[in-house]
Amino acid sequence: GAVVSQHPSRVICKSGTSVKIECRSLDFQATTMFWYRQFPKQSLMLMATSNEGSKATYEQGVEKDKFLINHASLTLSTLTVTSAHPEDSSFYICSARGPRGSGASTDTQYFGPGTRLTVL
Amino acid sequence: DAKTTQPPSMDCAEGRAANLPCNHSTISGNEYVYWYRQIHSQGPQYIIHGLKNNETNEMASLIITEDRKSSTLILPHATLRDTAVYYCIVRPSVSGYALNFGKGTSLLVTP
Numbered sequence: 001g002a003v004v005s006q007h008p009s010r011v012i013c014k015s016g017t018s019v020k021i022e023c024r025s026l027d028f029q030a031t032t033m034f035w036y037r038q039f040p041k042q043s044l045m046l047m048a049t050s051n052e053g054s055k056a057t058y059e060q061g062v063e064k065d066k067f068l069i070n071h072a073s074l075t076l077s078t079l080t081v082t083s084a085h086p087e088d089s090s091f092y093i094c095s096a097r098g099p100r101g102s103g104a105s106t107d108t109q110y111f112g113p114g115t116r117l118t119v120l
Numbered sequence: 121d122a123k124t125t126q127p128p129s130m131d132c133a134e135g136r137a138a139n140l141p142c143n144h145s146t147i148s149g150n151e152y153v154y155w156y157r158q159i160h161s162q163g164p165q166y167i168i169h170g171l172k173n174n175e176t177n178e179m180a181s182l183i184i185t186e187d188r189k190s191s192t193l194i195l196p197h198a199t200l201r202d203t204a205v206y207y208c209i210v211r212p213s214v215s216g217y218a219l220n221f222g223k224g225t226s227l228l229v230t231p
Contacts, residue, residue, distance in 0.1 A: 006163075034218050043207075044164065044221040093163045095219070108154075109219055111163035 003027055004096050006112035013084055014120055021079045021115045023094030029074035030096035034109065035067075038091040050077050084119045091116050124208045126225045132202075133230055138195040140225050142208030145189040150212050153184060154219070155193045157204040164207065164221075167193065198229045 003026040013019050023033060032051050036044040048064075050056040050071035058064045068080040077096075081088055095109040125143040132138040144153065154169040168175055168182045170191075175182040181194040195202055207224040211217050 004163075036221075043223055044158075044219075046218045046220075049218055091161070095164075108166055108169065110166060111156075114161070114163045116161070 002108070002110045004094065004110045004112040006094060006115050008115060009113060010116045010118075012118045012120065015085050016083055018080055018082045019084055019117060021081075021092055021094075021117075023077045023079070023096070023112050025075045025096040025110070028096075030077075031074065032097050033071055033077040034095045034097075035069060035077075035079050036093045036095070038093060038114075044093060047079075081117065084117070086119045089117055089119045124210055124222055126206070126208055126222065128223065129226045129228070131228050131230060132195075132198045134200060135197055138198040138202065138227060138229070140193040140195075140206050140208075140227065141190065142193070143190045144208070144210045147188050147210050148212075151210045152212070153182065153188075153191050154209045154211065155180070155182065155206065156209065156219070156221075157202075157206045158224075159201075159204040167206075198227075200229050200231065203227060203229045 005024045005026055007022045011019055034049050035047045037047050038044045046059050047062045048056045048058045048069050050069045052071050052074050056069035066082055071077040091114050093111055093114040095111045097109045152169050152171050155167040156164040157167055158164045168177055168180050170182045170184055184191045205224040205226050207221050209219050
């Protein structure tokens with residue numbers, strides 16, 4: 001239980017294009033989802049927090065107009081990197097927490113497998 | 121959130137117990153200790169968490185000192201697949217809090 005999926009797992013795109021990453025909680029409902037970014041040899045850095053049905057809260061230094069987050073349902077959040085540039089190349093990871101459900105604890109975040117974005 | 125301190129790296133022989141320490145001397149009364157690990161190029165994996173009592177699950181044991189200023193994650197019989205970066209994170213139990221990942225401990229399990 002408590003499985004989080006991400007799609008795609010890997011994407012390569014040209015500079016200037018937009019890329020959408022999906023994060024799904026497969027067997028529980030997630031009232032809150034988090035998006036992290038990880039550069040090579042560095043730790044995870046929180047980008048934003050999204051609650052179902054409301055606007056995301058972005059961390060300082062993260063451009064909300066560049067990284068669009070939509071948490072339209074209790075099982076799906078999307079991150080769209082708009083007008084991607086090479087410096088946006090990174091490993092993007094989502095996590096989900098939610099009410100007690102199939103295998104999920106209210107106090108635990110469960111992470112997706114990550115999406116590796118490469119912008120040429 | 122309280123700050124945690126972990127050794128940057130550790131080695132462990134396969135089949136032996138791996139004991140990963142974590143200092144969190146400024147922990148507050150309502151903060152839990154969480155452990156996650158990240159295998160290369162994968163998302164973090166939840167291992168275990170606790171408040172003040174020792175905890176055990178199918179993956180590991182968590183030993184928290186009586187004053188709660190430090191803890192130890194124990195992998196009882198380490199395997200090569202346990203090679204990963206292990207993160208000790210302290211945060212309140214209240215919902216909605218993101219996890220503050222530090223640098224963690226890079227554990228290398230050797231044959």
